[in-house]
Amino acid sequence: MKAINIHNRPTDRHLRGLDQSRFGDLCQETATPFMILRTEKIRGQLNRLRRAIPRTEVFYAVKANNHQAIIQTLTEENGRFDISSAAELKQITSAGGRADQVIHSNPIKSRLEFDTAVETGVTTFVVDNPDELEKFTRYEGRAGVLLRFKTKAGGSVVDLSYKFGAERSDLPALLDRIRDMKIPFRGFCFHVGSQCLDCSKYTAAIADAGQLIALAEERGLITEILDIGGGFPIEYTDGVPDIETIGAAIMTALNQYIDPRVRVVCEPGRYISGEAATLIVSVIGKAVRDGRKWYYIDDGLYGSFSGRLFDQCSYQILTNRNTKWEKAVLAGPTCDSFDVIYRDCLMPPLDIGDILIFPTMGAYCSVSATEFNGLGSARVIPVDW
Ligand SMILES: Cc1ncc(COP(=O)(O)O)c(C=O)c1O
Known part of the structure; x- marks a missing residue:
């Protein structure tokens, strides 16, 4: 050890x-x-991240720490949220946050969770498999989809592509199904893994996203959002790359591969509250x-x-x-x-x-x-x- x-x-x-x-x-x-x-630290981290990756909107991943003081502070700073459950959603609406500005990033939702989120006004949901897509039928266009793809393993302390993320080979059929079911298509998302120490994981995933955006367009699906997930590291016992270095690499990749009309968002948890x-x-x-x-x-x-x-x-x-x-x-x-x-x-x-x-x-x-x-x-x- x-x-x-x-x-x-x-x-x-x-x-x-x-x-x-x-x-x-x-x-x-x-x-x-x-x-x-310390709520001042939360504010400071949010604003430092915004400066480091100016092309992204920050959606705080509530799962990292759902203390109401964090949610309140971020709401005051016009921050947005990524949620995993109806309970987290309730915390956001009770702090004055808007449900239609939330991303529900849990790729597997029970019917009760899904119903509650849609009824409260959430419109953007992450999916990575065909069975989850079938659940959208009952919402008749009120629930839109962000398709999560797998990133290559390695470079992060916690691998988040083991449990979730569609394989590249499954994406054409998923896109066809989204189009045929007339589910509002929002775009793509990925997560490079938590506490990511390797900037090239972000740049490789952004390059992949550029190709997927073209693949969707061939099927008549226009990408509104690219969600580059979280993973930004903080220092525990060892040094880590600073957010400005990571941000510069991400900005270069976004400018190279992603059309400026695509809205780019990120979902940091650890970086904001850790x-x-x-x-x-x-x-x-x-x-x-x-x-x-x-x-x-x-x-x-x-x-x-x-x-x-x-x-x-x-x-x-x-x-x-x-x-x-x-x-x-x-x-x-x-x-x-x-x-x-x-x-x-x-x-x-x-x-x-x-x-x-x-x-x-x-x-x-x-x-x-x-x-x-x-x-x-x-x-x-x-x-x-
Ligand atoms: C979908 C999703 N988004 C964002 C996060 C937050 O990641 P991090 O705390 O590494 O920024 C996680 C973490 O598990 C996640 O699963």
Whole structure:
């Protein structure tokens, strides 16, 4: 297993611009575990992404973190949303967002989910297979389709073309079926995989999209939208290409392969919310087992660290302790032996009551947390600094 960076003198860089004095005050007065969610960071990431890829409209992928403060902040910034369910849709409409400006990106929808979205006013749905297309019959032109195609594997930490995406060879028949069923055709979409570290994955997929747009046009289907998905990376324990570098590569490919009349959208999740949340936990117990120190903290794999499993993620650890480091095990608070966050990390000796800080826990952490053992999940505290 990869070694984890532990910083025992957290600098501003590690804390990602968090106001250290206000942060210190909040830590003094709040019971752990809790997460600070910075809405200013959400705004900053949205606007930086908009500047980096000026040809795209940003639809935030709510699945990354559906906290209402994020949805509200993005709505105020005229942001749009990509949803997976009726529950996410409800959060958007209750923040004042418009259903007809939402993309429903779940390629498989139950009838109830589909009906609810159409009745609420969603008009754009992602599909990647013929059986899903048949479900459109009952909506008589009220539901339009974005066809998702598979991208080549590799280059990303989380592969999203394993479960979804039509093969290139299936696309002509799917396009014919869309035309014959008279389903409003919106265009194409893809996802290069989450935490994508290789810009060429975007440029190759955009080149493919250029060919598919021509293939659709031969069938009389005009592409309105190209949705280039999410995948934009953030820094956890290792460096990543910055968004300006990725954006420049995407812009070059868009200008080369995609007609300027096509509306280009993206669906970032992690990039918008990942750096906006910082988790604060306490050491609640310790033991020595087989000669190795074990520290038990009040959040674990069944809580905010669920991203260790589902998102294949390693989070940076910050501590104020500054003594000699030794190998240790970091475990969660439940009675399950499986609930071990890091089996082999270098830690300074810790005491019960010590605090550990985990920056960059705003994406795919709280959303997949459970309340296993009745322990609840970390309280999320939105702040505007
Ligand atoms: C369809 C779709 N769009 C967007 C996203 C967001 O991806 P990311 O968080 O990598 O930007 C995902 C992530 O699973 C997704 O499945």
